[in-house]
Amino acid sequence: MSERGRVAPARRRGLADEVADRIREAVFDGTYAPGAQLREVELSGDMDVSRGPVREALRLLEREGLVHCAWHRGATVTSLTADDVAELDSLRGALEDLAVREVIAHASDEDLASIARTAGMMQRAVDAHEMVRCDIAFHDAVFAATGHRRLAEAWDGIRCQVHLFLLTRIGRSTRGYLDRIPREHLELLTALRARDTGTALELFARHRRQAVDVITGPAEPGSGPHTAHEETHA
Numbered sequence: 001m002s003e004r005g006r007v008a009p010a011r012r013r014g015l016a017d018e019v020a021d022r023i024r025e026a027v028f029d030g031t032y033a034p035g036a037q038l039r040e041v042e043l044s045g046d047m048d049v050s051r052g053p054v055r056e057a058l059r060l061l062e063r064e065g066l067v068h069c070a071w072h073r074g075a076t077v078t079s080l081t082a083d084d085v086a087e088l089d090s091l092r093g094a095l096e097d098l099a100v101r102e103v104i105a106h107a108s109d110e111d112l113a114s115i116a117r118t119a120g121m122m123q124r125a126v127d128a129h130e131m132v133r134c135d136i137a138f139h140d141a142v143f144a145a146t147g148h149r150r151l152a153e154a155w156d157g158i159r160c161q162v163h164l165f166l167l168t169r170i171g172r173s174t175r176g177y178l179d180r181i182p183r184e185h186l187e188l189l190t191a192l193r194a195r196d197t198g199t200a201l202e203l204f205a206r207h208r209r210q211a212v213d214v215i216t217g218p219a220e221p222g223s224g225p226h227t228a229h230e231e232t233h234a
Contacts, residue, residue, distance in 0.1 A: 019047060020057035024160070027066055027077055027167075030129050034168055038067065038075040065161040078161075080168055082216065088161055089212050095155055096139075096204055102146035104195045111145035112193055119189045122182040128170040131181055136163050138185050142192075169214050177214075184210075 023043065026032050038058060044051045058075045061067040069075045080088070103111070118138040125131040136159060143155040170177045184207050191200035 015049060016053040016056035016060065019043075019049060019053045020060045022047060023057055023061060024064075024066060028129065028133070028163060030167070032077050033171070034077050034079040034164065036077045037073070038077065040074075065158075066164055078164060080165060080215075085165065085212060085215055088158065088165055089208060091158060092162060093205065093208055095151065095158075096142075096208070097201060098151060099143050099146050099148075099155070100192070100200045100204055101197060102148050102151065103142060103192055104197050104200060106147050107145040107192070111147075112189075115141040115145060115192065116189055117141075119182070119185045122185060125178075125182075128178055129167075131178060132163065132166045132170060135166055135181060135185070138188075165215070166211070169211050172214055172217075180210075 023032075023038065032038065040051045040054045040058070043054045047054070058067055058069060062069050062075075066078055067075050068078050078084075103115075115138065118134060118141045121137065122131060122134045125134050139155070139162070140159070143152045146152065184203075188200070188203050188207060191203050194200075
């Protein structure tokens with residue numbers, strides 16, 4: 001085979017992927033809040049790896065929308081602007097409306113039972129960060145139940161940003177989030193089980209709208225998780 005026709009050797013990127021997984025989880029568990037700096041030297045020391053995999057991991061996370069890299073400030077956890085929230089909400093709404101229709105039209109009883117299990121997990125969540133994970137798991141299950149591969153892949157492309165969006169929400173209204181979210185998801189589940197398209201679409205839209213209202217409205221005094229990294233890295 002000519003040099004031009006040869007396929008380039010595969011690269012092993014396992015270490016960068018593992019580093020990205022660990023940084024992502026640190027963002028999701030509140031170790032690094034939105035706006036926190038992610039310093040390569042500190043991350044490589046904490047994880048006992050060279051700076052190369054850390055730099056590559058940060059680029060991966062930037063493509064997911066979790067990290068913002070700027071030459072003058074380095075890498076920071078993304079802080080969502082009003083425009084970011086509006087774009088993310090409109091795209092999520094378009095995907096979720098189709099997902100609801102597909103679930104109602106095609107989901108099996110087993111698919112609905114899988115969604116129900118994620119709703120039940122919310123009753124046992126011990127803190128806001130665990131509740132966010134359950135929230136994302138519920139919507140993962142909805143998209144999985146569609147049986148629509150490309151739709152599920154489209155959701156997968158924004159799910160990390162939606163997770164960040166929900167973390168921003170709990171940063172502004174932790175008490176309301178913990179009190180209301182399990183009940184909201186049970187209502188969503190009930191509409192899906194009833195295969196009531198109109199009610200389900202309206203409830204999912206209201207669910208999204210309430211989350212956006214929390215972010216765009218005034219924050220609760222003293223609300224939101226606090227970590228040591230917020231002081232040292234923000």
